[in-house]
Each structure stands twice: as structure tokens, then as C-alpha cells.
């Protein structure tokens with residue numbers, strides 16, 4: 001399988017932008033447990049999108065993409081907040 005580095009960088013940028021937007025609205029994760037729960041909630045939303053029927057829900061791909069970006073952003077937030085806590 002080939003990979004497209006530019007595509008991956010562009011997607012990473014979207015994840016970063018989602019991370020910034022979420023970080024402007026919500027405080028840092030209070031604990032690892034909260035971070036896990038938030039990622040799990042986004043995973044549940046991704047799963048709901050995955051289960052949609054393609055033909056009846058033409059928006060399925062866009063929903064899956066959106067939820068994947070949010071999963072990525074919350075995973076980034078988890079790592080980010082963990083590193084920040086280590087500095088304290």
C-alpha cells in the first residue's frame with residue numbers, strides 16, 4: 001500500500017485545528033480517566049456513523065470523517081495534557 005504524505009499532513013492539520021477549537025471551549029482533562037471517557041465517547045459516535053447504511057445515509061463518509069478527526073483531536077489532547085501535567 002502506498003501512502004500520501006501530503007494528504008496525511010493535511011489531515012493532521014485538521015486534527016490540530018479541531019484540538020485548538022476544543023481546547024478553547026473546554027478546560028484540560030482533569031484526569032486520565034476523563035480523557036479516556038472523552039475518547040470513548042468520540043469512538044462511540046464513530047461507531048454510530050460506521051453502522052449507517054451507505055444507500056440510506058449518503059452523509060455516512062462525511063460523518064465518519066468528522067468523528068475520526070474528533071477521535072484524533074481528543075487523543076492529541078490526552079497526550080498533550082499528560083505532558084503538561086508532567087512539567088508541573
Ligand SMILES: [Mg+2]
Nearest residue numbers: 042045067070
Ligand atoms: Mg463526535
